[in-house]
Amino acid sequence: MQINVSYPTLPKVPSSHASLVMDHFGLTFDTAEHVVARDLHLPIEPGQIVAFTGPSGSGKSSLLRTAAAELDGVINAATIELPDTLVCDALGLPFEKAVELLSLVGLSEPRLMLRTPAELSDGQRFRFRIAAAFAQKPQWIVIDEFTATLDRTLAKVIAFNVRRLSEKQGIGFLVATTHEDIAEDLTPDLHVRCDLDGEPVISTNLETNSELIAATASRHSRPSIHEGDRTRAPRGAGCSKRISFADRCVITTGSRLDWPYFTRWHYRSHNLGSVRFVTVLWHDDRPIGICVFASPPLSLAQRNRFFRRKSRWSRLGLRVLNRQLVHLSRVVLHPTYRGAGLAAAFVRQSCEAVPFPWVETLAAMGNINPLFERAGFTRVGSSTTTNSDRRRHSAIYGSPTKRHGPASKQKRLLSQESHIKSRFAAPVYYVFDNRSEFERRRSAGRTAE
Template identity: 45%
Template sequence: MHLSVSHPLRPRRRSLNTARVAASFGLDVAPADRLTIAEDLPVHAGPGRITLFTGPSGSGKSTLLRAAADRLESDAAAGGPPVVRADALTLPDRPLADALPIGFDAACALLSKCGLAEPRLLLRTPAELSDGQRFRFRLALAVCLAQGGKEPGAVVCDEFAAVLDRTLAAAVAHNVRRLCAATGVGFLLATTHDDLADDLAPHHAVRCRSAGPPLSDATPAEEEQNPLAGRRSLGPLFAPDDLDGRISFAGDLRLTVASRGDWPAFADWHYRAHTVGVVRFGVMLWHVRPPGVIGKSDESPSTAEPVGIALFCSPPLSLRGRNQYFGTGSRWTSAGLKAMNAQLVTLSRVVLHPTYRGCSLAAPFVAAACDACPFPWIESLTQLGQTHPFLERSGFVKLPVEPAPSRSSKPNDLRQHSALYGAGGRGKKKATLSAVSHAKSRHAAPAYLIRDNRSAPAVLETNRLTRRRQELEGCDE
């Protein structure tokens, strides 16, 4: 089967609060707006096969698991093998010794293979078990029911072995492989844990990622390369003496230079336009797994995963906040435009993967990205600036900018609203936002923030190199 899965951005249930969020961030514009999880992804699943979906939380593995299970259930409705969703089973109110609809000896053997070999547990009902024990019983019951048709079916299990300690999880995974071979029952499993693959030995695996489309081993393999190869390193996000009190993996976060080509992997996580303008500088945040984690080394391609990006773009022609801060007007000479482009950039895109949000990483990441940016002044115009102080915590100053008085009787007039984002002008042909950008931002009131970046290490180094070059040119003369 090939899976194409996406989610509509519009909420299933509307309320005043969902309308406020959607309008502020342009998430409720067109019914066709969707978040794509996978497109034409090959997945091999069914009886006699173990199909494993892995990846971090929120990467789409559970969505793909459900989509694959829906396909198999459609086949089952047409007379195909049964599909049993372990998570949806209603547990019987009987002791485990009587709970499986098969003979006692066969039930004991199946319960043992699912990690319930302790005789005292056979006297307990599922309600008396721990979460880990109930998971193992659900697995046994699902395998039993999957064998109840004319031919073996398939068991679907999300968060496989998530509530088990890792030794027990490995034992259960090993026995699932044996059950598949012995009974012909198939397994569709999803887990965040990479340590079960060796014992499961899946026939087919799909690896979901924090950024970028999922990878299927049914796709013709390309030679894997270290994703950090060829990238200019900017060092760790945190210095070794700045790790106290931070999240445990803070020391594993690394920074590299990014480019416009890195943006598509993060575009779906940005609340507004998925396109980006002229990129003058960019920084990528990586989570690099240390040696010894899931049996990998730092040189392994799968141990470094991109989790954040910051892009600095060419500034718009004129912004009210900028004019107010620098005391400039909206008209520019060619010399003035050249000077502005040489000294000012706009922090146009900042995205952290949802898994890494709420970990107090946004402000340090933006501050580090600005420190590496070789421009003396950095501005930002963002709706998030009204609700989240991470830019101010990273060295920006927020300006209380009043909108220009409207000259139109129409609310959210395209031309008037375009002026907020630096579009417009006084010529005969005035530039405006695109229809899509206007639709997404028509209810927004973005905040203007500015950072004096003249003391940043990258700017100081650029100035030093400029002075040195000028000195050498003077010597040549």
């Protein structure tokens, strides 16, 4: 692609002041032209990400528009109209696909999905338009002022996910921005750096990656693993690319006192029960995630299926259960960091850190979001009920026994709050086999003694 961009600097309306400006700065009718690019060759290929960066007024937006005009199947995200429907309905996709796409642009919060796009903030509308553009499956998406209205951490998360979505869907991007801090996560295939003076400078993906590798090598090394407090940086969960700030994220042990900070982002019961272990994920000095491990419920129907046990437990059996198994009851990640590729690694490393050989969990969104599969859990199966009666709903978690009278039956029921919030859910039961890590840690402890 060969493009030329220039603008006449002659005044549209002649005036005495305009004549004085031209006289003072030596502008004539022959030289009154501003050239942004002359015969600039852009080797753009389908499915690539092309980023135009530079200060305001450097011509990046002009180059963006000129390049977009030469391509077919282009959607300009800025021109997408905001429909008068709820965000969860506005993409015109099946529910699971819509939630997945909204999650990748940071709009998976229930309070946001239940609003209309017009009710969102400017930054949220920007993200919605990215999702709406993707939903139309064009060949190219054009975005000017890319991530300009977002806080810089969220901007990196969005850039990271645009790269992932582009590779997954084969959709190309043309973006223009003044912010170079997103380049490492966006990893453009073609990077056009504009300046107020001189021709734009073009670098390819290989050249960009070389610069990023050099920059990364000059940073501090990743935090080491300390067995005492189990502090560690999340490793990638099977991803070839990590978000740029992953090295500045660490996991520490916590307590139930850390939980109240995260309850605002958890929509079911805030009661924790008997807490056995807690981990907290930090980005620099900011807590951004929590995993809470509690005593296992007395009986879960899918657990009995996996471990091939009957629903009744003896006193000895209950002691063994509490020594061998812990229940991951809460996983919460700050909304800004969802889609950053941290959640699965955080969950997996938290499970590896618990002093139990087995970890189990129930996930209400397990049929939509395969988070626990990515974290290394085994999916056992889902439990459903077509009856919203509280007692029948409680049967999902193990049928109450009749041997000890009505009082014990009442204790075995779900709380009224949990019943109301989850009576139509179909939770998926997962199991994490932590035996090898558990034995390794126990052996290391014996050696240290």
